[in-house]
Amino acid sequence: MMQILDLRNKIGDSSLKTMGLGRPINDDRDLEKTVIKILNKVKDRGDKAIKSFTKLLDEVTIKKLQVSPQEIQEADGLVSEELKQAIKLAASNIRKFHEAQVLKSTPIQMTTGVECWSKSVAINRVGLYIPAGSAPLFSSLLMLGIPAVIAGCEQIVLCTPPDKNGKVHPAILFTASLIGLTSIYKCGGAQAIAGMAYGTESIPWVHKIFGPGNRFVTMAKQLVQKDGISIDMPAGPTELLVYADKDANPVYVAADLLSQAEHGADSQVVLVSYSESVLRNVKLELDKQLETLPRKEIAEKSLPNSKAVLVLDDEEAMKLINAYAPEHLILNCANADALAEKVINAGSVFLGNYSPESAGDYATGTNHVLPTNGYAKSYSGVSVDSFVKKISYQKLTEEGLKNIGPAIELMAAAEGLEGHKRAVTYRINK
């Protein structure tokens, strides 16, 4: 079911599409219209609109959108002790990795009397969206909530859809509580994004919205940008590329590919190797493992879009990888360290035989909110940086302005901006 492409000697300047590795493109025009309607209704009617969309789309009547402290407390009793410990271990690693991202900036003396510095300042109000459709993604909440708290965001709003009983999954509430979030709303889909973008009677508006979601959520995030709300990154279906050398274990490789394929019917899975026997063996192993996979139906839909690519050698493989720019890249090969140095475009890289993608999805400490759809060419994954902006500062003394003033005057005049020049001249020619 996974198509084998022989691309030996063909990886050069031809496009991914020509090589059979193009990503699927959705025609989103109808979706856009629907989502615009949802956004406008929430903008106009606030909570009322959100509740009526929740009834219509999530098929549940919600009286109070905000999760109560009592519900959070109840959830604590519904999560097993061992799952709590697992979440705490993951949280601790994620915290450790992300705390190292906090930047301390020291002023730089540019010349006598001219001092410049920059400072990371938390984005004041941020919104996190956590889907709960096919699974309660508390791991994504760790990935977004922890850096938001480390950055020091003052208002952190969490929206996540309620289940059929009007409840939020206890593992999500436990995780939120562990991180220290209390502003939690039972609200999903495009209506949740609208709530955080424009604010309602219950839901606080925010400056920036984070988090994965279905096509409605993704479209809503795209659209609210027009109203000045920023978002973490453009989103597409999740992806994994595995580069396997001749000694890669086909059982592990197949398991990694399936862990990605089970995400959704639109997941992208690519296997690359110079060894035909590895490609064949992984394919056999895939079929075998698929039989007993609980989410077999989903994985089966995704695999036909996926490709097994035969290349000549490491060099062709790295060319292909950098052209594809995978969200997740597993280098399952003996020389993984050396190849990792040659990665230019990827979201997160997993080295060697014992680094499955799911390790990074949950617990190594790195972030799993990563650029998809080729965006790894210009975007980073979520980090503490995503929750701050850097403000630059400069302080000049009279002497400092005298030192660099003449250069400013000359440049301003050459750009035809006499007003810029005068702002200096008045000060240094008193």
Added chain:
Amino acid sequence: MMQILDLRNKIGDSSLKTMGLGRPINDDRDLEKTVIKILNKVKDRGDKAIKSFTKLLDEVTIKKLQVSPQEIQEADGLVSEELKQAIKLAASNIRKFHEAQVLKSTPIQMTTGVECWSKSVAINRVGLYIPAGSAPLFSSLLMLGIPAVIAGCEQIVLCTPPDKNGKVHPAILFTASLIGLTSIYKCGGAQAIAGMAYGTESIPWVHKIFGPGNRFVTMAKQLVQKDGISIDMPAGPTELLVYADKDANPVYVAADLLSQAEHGADSQVVLVSYSESVLRNVKLELDKQLETLPRKEIAEKSLPNSKAVLVLDDEEAMKLINAYAPEHLILNCANADALAEKVINAGSVFLGNYSPESAGDYATGTNHVLPTNGYAKSYSGVSVDSFVKKISYQKLTEEGLKNIGPAIELMAAAEGLEGHKRAVTYRINK
């Protein structure tokens, strides 16, 4: 001509618009249609389309889009020695400030056998747009080109419109040459953005496009994002807010306000003070200085949109500043250091009486490509960070995976993702 608003005791939760400080909103629907046409023509017809738009819009026939080495050499003779020295001084400060932004990352040992790190990797192909309509903005080229070179971008493409003789302004060519750029194209407007987004016979395509421009350029940058090209930041008219205390020199304050007002008829200028006499004196001084300003006509159009705001005290001023989120903020007051600590939303901050905005525009070393239109709430200005993405890495040994594997298995199972769990199980239960 500058309207005085008395907002004492009125700065709270009411919107900027209600307070009379809303930013102008352009209706861009017609513009969007025009720009889409330009983008599509360039996508389909490449250089031919670019040349015909250049003929139509810049009124000049260009045979060869790329600037020749000879033209670069000629330009060198056309720039005065003193301007060259000024540009070199600015370049040296900008280089010093931006080199400090380069991040070294060291691997973190998360637990025995689990090592994680992240690495800044240059965006491979970037495009810089430098306008030349009302002025040859070589200073913006310094601000974009220097961090691109420091980041290590492999392909740096520069597009800038030709003058009526089909030439690029010598100061721009000198600056490009100083920075080390050679891939320079005579091409402006939306057609230049299209050229860099899609590539033509002459112009290389890029992953990310930077730089200021008119409404066509801004719209084109917005639109090419749909095709997977990223951009530096959303752009709006440039802005300055000056907070002046009772001892601020009205001559300096007025000069600063005019230096911003002369940029364009849509520039935003806001003066804030608790001192009515300072507001009055700055207003008088504005009128006086305006008379002799070469770009009087432009500044005169911008000033009526501008506001002088009376507040009660520092506290109200800081509330207003953080709500407005100005691109440039001058704290012209004795306690500038203390107030700077309270700035949450601003692009670049200038402290004290001797720190005019034009110092940062040209030569302090900080970047002058900054978030406008309130985007300082969630965006940073351009920095080396804008030219890299951070890739995360993880490397686990068998022991490492055994250490965190059980937590991963539990979490994956709780999220209903059995395939994720198995990728671990197969490895640790051999």
